[in-house]
Amino acid sequence: MSTPANPNREMLRITDLHAYYGESHILHGIDLRIGRGECATLLGRNGSGRTTTLKSILGLVSRRTGSIMLNGNEIIAEPTHRMARHGIGYVPEERAIFASLSTEENLMLPPQVASGGMSVGEIYEMFPNLLERRNSPGSKLSGGEQQMLAMARVLRTGAKLLLLDEITEGLAPVIVKKLGEVITELKSRGFTIVLVEQNFRFAAPLADRHYVLEHGEIIATISKQELPEKMDWLHQTLGV
Amino acid sequence: MEIFGIPSALLGSQLLIGLINGSFYAILSLGLAIIFGLLNIINFAHGAQYMMGAFIAWLALTKFGINYWVALIATPIIVGAFGVLLERTMLRKLYKLDHLYGLLLTFGIALIIEGIFRDQFGISGQSYDVPELLSGGVNLGFMFLPIYRGWIIVAALTVCFGTWFMIERTKLGAYLRAGTENSQMVQALGINVPLLITFTYGYGVALAAFAGVLAAPVFQVNPLMGSHLIIVVFAVVVIGGMGSIMGSIVTGLGLGLIEGLTKVFYPEASSVIVFVIMVIVLLVRPAGLFGKA
Numbered sequence: 224m225s226t227p228a229n230p231n232r233e234m235l236r237i238t239d240l241h242a243y244y245g246e247s248h249i250l251h252g253i254d255l256r257i258g259r260g261e262c263a264t265l266l267g268r269n270g271s272g273r274t275t276t277l278k279s280i281l282g283l284v285s286r287r288t289g290s291i292m293l294n295g296n297e298i299i300a301e302p303t304h305r306m307a308r309h310g311i312g313y314v315p316e317e318r319a320i321f322a323s324l325s326t327e328e329n330l331m332l333p334p335q336v337a338s339g340g341m342s343v344g345e346i347y348e349m350f351p352n353l354l355e356r357r358n359s360p361g362s363k364l365s366g367g368e369q370q371m372l373a374m375a376r377v378l379r380t381g382a383k384l385l386l387l388d389e390i391t392e393g394l395a396p397v398i399v400k401k402l403g404e405v406i407t408e409l410k411s412r413g414f415t416i417v418l419v420e421q422n423f424r425f426a427a428p429l430a431d432r433h434y435v436l437e438h439g440e441i442i443a444t445i446s447k448q449e450l451p452e453k454m455d456w457l458h459q460t461l462g463v
Numbered sequence: 464m465e466i467f468g469i470p471s472a473l474l475g476s477q478l479l480i481g482l483i484n485g486s487f488y489a490i491l492s493l494g495l496a497i498i499f500g501l502l503n504i505i506n507f508a509h510g511a512q513y514m515m516g517a518f519i520a521w522l523a524l525t526k527f528g529i530n531y532w533v534a535l536i537a538t539p540i541i542v543g544a545f546g547v548l549l550e551r552t553m554l555r556k557l558y559k560l561d562h563l564y565g566l567l568l569t570f571g572i573a574l575i576i577e578g579i580f581r582d583q584f585g586i587s588g589q590s591y592d593v594p595e596l597l598s599g600g601v602n603l604g605f606m607f608l609p610i611y612r613g614w615i616i617v618a619a620l621t622v623c624f625g626t627w628f629m630i631e632r633t634k635l636g637a638y639l640r641a642g643t644e645n646s647q648m649v650q651a652l653g654i655n656v657p658l659l660i661t662f663t664y665g666y667g668v669a670l671a672a673f674a675g676v677l678a679a680p681v682f683q684v685n686p687l688m689g690s691h692l693i694i695v696v697f698a699v700v701v702i703g704g705m706g707s708i709m710g711s712i713v714t715g716l717g718l719g720l721i722e723g724l725t726k727v728f729y730p731e732a733s734s735v736i737v738f739v740i741m742v743i744v745l746l747v748r749p750a751g752l753f754g755k756a
């Protein structure tokens with residue numbers, strides 16, 4: 224079932240990752256590999272551990288063990304703020320737009336961590352709504368605009384690995400379509416993307432590989448080529 | 464000349480005293496607001512840190528001959544560094560706990576600091592001369608303005624609005640505002656929040672020490688000077704809205720003026736007027752005048 228990435232092109236390798244919130248053991252030995260420029264999805268029902276996997280990569284859980292290798296370097300012991308410096312960009316499920324900052328202040332907030340990030344001009348070209356609303360407080364943006372801003376915020380930094388959590392949740396179909404186009408564009412620019420998504424119809428055409436989680440474990444890895452024959456099983460497992 | 468039957472000199476001098484007290488309220492409540500905003504800690508040691516500022520300036524002058532101007536710069540740095548040490552060694556362990564733990568710890572620290580100074584210097588006040596450059600006064604026609612008191616207002620307004628500018632108009636201020644809302648996300652965006660928190664506490668403490676040095680020539684320098692003031696300052700913070708920067712500045716100055724006017728028109732109420740206003744604000748707008756519910 225699994226298709227391991229070419230180790231020479233491997234960007235992210237997670238081995239035997241366990242994560243805890245207080246006394247609760249949430250992840251039970253996650254293993255995954257994502258190659259440079261690939262898009263992988265984490266699929267599963269609510270509570271299966273998808274968001275916790277992203278948060279564990281960033282160090283946003285109270286305790287984690289195992290190994291997280293980024294570009295061949297072990298990063299599991301590093302503090303959260305160093306993760307962005309390693310080139311990891313995070314778009315959380317709740318978007319986390321800062322209400323007391325304007326759109327442009329939100330956009331410019333993260334430090335640039337590497338060269339190759341998108342310029343502000345390119346970002347406004349990709350998300351024209353943000354240009355129109357650049358002086359509006361973050362709290363006055365619509366859900367779709369907040370989602371675009373959350374995406375735009377990490378694209379400027381030079382991050383090469385994007386962790387996107389439920390980016391289509393609660394958005395109008397036209398915005399979802401726009402986000403699909405943005406992800407396709409980002410893939411063509413060489414970004415590596417880990418996508419947590421409930422909207423399987425949105426994720427399926429974008430991803431090179433799907434990891435299916437249940438109760439904090441990966442129960443299946445399905446490549447793009449294997450997807451058609453696994454659709455029935457997936458629908459049953461995910462309840463979609 | 465009389466205004467509402469009150470001699471203008473009396474009214475002017477009480478308003479001036481009110482504005483001076485308001486300047487101290489504004490600087491101290493601003494420091495408390497910044498600290499509470501990012502650290503979620505009610506810094507009960509703020510009064511003691513204000514007292515440390517005044518005492519260190521007095522010690523610097525009497526023991527080492529270090530003048531007021533050097534003390535005005537160096538003392539906030541020294542006391543701010545002491546704040547950094549407190550944050551790194553003690554406060555840091557409390558961030559995930561209830562506010563009450565921070566309040567109790569800083570209250571204990573305040574008692575220890577005050578106890579040490581009482582043990583060393585007793586409770587009688589020490590005098591600190593007004594620097595020569597700021598001695599004397601100016602006759603404004605309707606009242607006499609001591610230059611040093613005018614300087615306090617100018618210095619306090621400069622520091623308060625400089626701090627406001629830093630928070631509202633600079634990148635560092637954007638980090639602070641964002642960190643106040645969601646510090647985990649700010650960290651995930653690559654900003655070193657633990658360092659930001661240390662800086663914020665150190666800066667808040669340095670503001671208290673700055674107020675202490677400003678106060679040394681006008682109030683008696685004694686170990687209890689902070690604890691007398693800090694209760695009113697907490698009322699100012701509650702009225703302005705916990706964590707609100709502009710609320711602290713405007714409310715601090717405004718309440719100082721109201722207190723001054725009360726001394727003219729109804730002196731018996733002057734020591735409680737701030738608390739009466741606090742009760743009314745809490746009943747009508749619990750988040751404070753500038754706070755967000």
